[in-house]
Amino acid sequence: MYKYLLLIIFFLLIFYFILDYIYSNDKFNINKIYEYRNIITDEQISEIIKLAEPLVKPSPVIGPGGKNIHMNNVRTSHNTFLPDKYPVVQDIYDKLSNIIGIDKDHFEQLQVVRYHPGQLYKEHWDACWEEGKCSDFLKKGGNRYATFLLYLNDDFEEGETYFPLRNQKITPEKGKAALFFNLDENNIDKLENSKHAGLPPKNGIKWMCNVWVRLNKIPK
Numbered sequence: 001m002y003k004y005l006l007l008i009i010f011f012l013l014i015f016y017f018i019l020d021y022i023y024s025n026d027k028f029n030i031n032k033i034y035e036y037r038n039i040i041t042d043e044q045i046s047e048i049i050k051l052a053e054p055l056v057k058p059s060p061v062i063g064p065g066g067k068n069i070h071m072n073n074v075r076t077s078h079n080t081f082l083p084d085k086y087p088v089v090q091d092i093y094d095k096l097s098n099i100i101g102i103d104k105d106h107f108e109q110l111q112v113v114r115y116h117p118g119q120l121y122k123e124h125w126d127a128c129w130e131e132g133k134c135s136d137f138l139k140k141g142g143n144r145y146a147t148f149l150l151y152l153n154d155d156f157e158e159g160e161t162y163f164p165l166r167n168q169k170i171t172p173e174k175g176k177a178a179l180f181f182n183l184d185e186n187n188i189d190k191l192e193n194s195k196h197a198g199l200p201p202k203n204g205i206k207w208m209c210n211v212w213v214r215l216n217k218i219p220k
Contacts, residue, residue, distance in 0.1 A: 028100075030181040030191060033163070033170060039095055039177040045152045047088050049207055052112035055080035059113065059121070062128060066136040076119040077198065081109040096148050096211055100179065105217040106141060112152075113198075115159060115206040121198035123164060126212060127182040127190040141214030145187065147194075148211040149178040156204025165193040172206065187215060 028034070040048075056078040063069030082089050084104075093104040126144045128134040134143075149161060151172040160169040161178070170178045182194045 028179075028181065030183075030185060031166075031193060032180075033166075033168065034099075034179040035170065036099060036177045036179070037173065038175045040092065040150055040152070040175045042175070044088050044091070045175065045207075047086075048082070048110075048112060048209065049152060051082055051086065051088075052080050052114075056112070056114050061124070062133050062137065064132055066128075066133050073122075074124070075121045077113050077115045077121055078119075079111055079113045081111050083109055092150070092209075093211070096177070096213075099177070100146060100148075100213060102145075102213055103217070106145075106214045108141075108144075108212040108214065108218065111210040111212075113208050113210065115198065115201050115208075117156075117202055117204065118200045120200040123162075123195050123197040125182065125190045125195050127194070129190040139219075141218035142216040143187070143214070144182050144212045145215045146179060146181045146213040148209075148213070149180075150209035150211070151176045151178075152207035152209065153205075156201040156206055158199055159201030159206040160199050162197045162199050163193065163195065164197070165195055169199075172208070183215075 057080065058070055059075045059077045059079040060068035061071050061075050084090050084093060089110050092110065093107055096107070097104045126147045128137045128143055149170065151174060154172045154174045156172075160171055162169050163180075180194060180196075182191055183189065184191050
């Protein structure tokens with residue numbers, strides 16, 4: 001009897017540790033950056049660049065009243081957005097939704113960004129936080145809870161994504177996705193250490209994508 005009781009306790013402990021492992025790995029630490037290799041295939045990368053290349057225009061930033069404006073002293077890249085009518089975008093959304101555990105109805109359109117050598121995006125936060133800029137922005141699904149970065153190539157030098165308050169860089173790697181969080185633990189204020197910059201590439205063109213994840217579903 002005692003022997004069977006010990007066996008039951010033993011298996012219960014194993015079950016407990018398995019559950020603890022599963023659930024602890026499902027939780028994200030908002031102060032960490034998560035990287036996932038081989039999220040996008042070479043074929044998908046080629047298709048995204050083919051779709052985006054004829055559409056890219058000088059990249060804007062959010063200005064007064066939530067309007068998009070161009071600030072060449074802040075952001076010098078070119079970008080465009082691809083809607084989810086494209087199967088390649090749907091497939092990427094499905095993968096990212098599985099990673100973060102949030103429905104893709106919270107995802108903004110896939111942004112595709114091109115950086116020529118020397119082009120950059122200076123330090124900024126993805127969450128909208130400046131009074132006078134966010135009223136209309138927040139009506140479209142609330143604030144940006146998280147950001148996925150997708151690296152489409154790595155045949156250039158430098159061009160990392162830099163987090164100055166963490167003293168950390170994400171090194172571009174073809175097919176890799178990176179996830180970081182933009183809001184504090186209460187999902188109210190911007191997370192200070194999410195400030196980041198797109199550093200300029202050297203000796204080549206950098207292609208990447210962003211998917212911003214809103215707190216709420218984005219109205220259609």
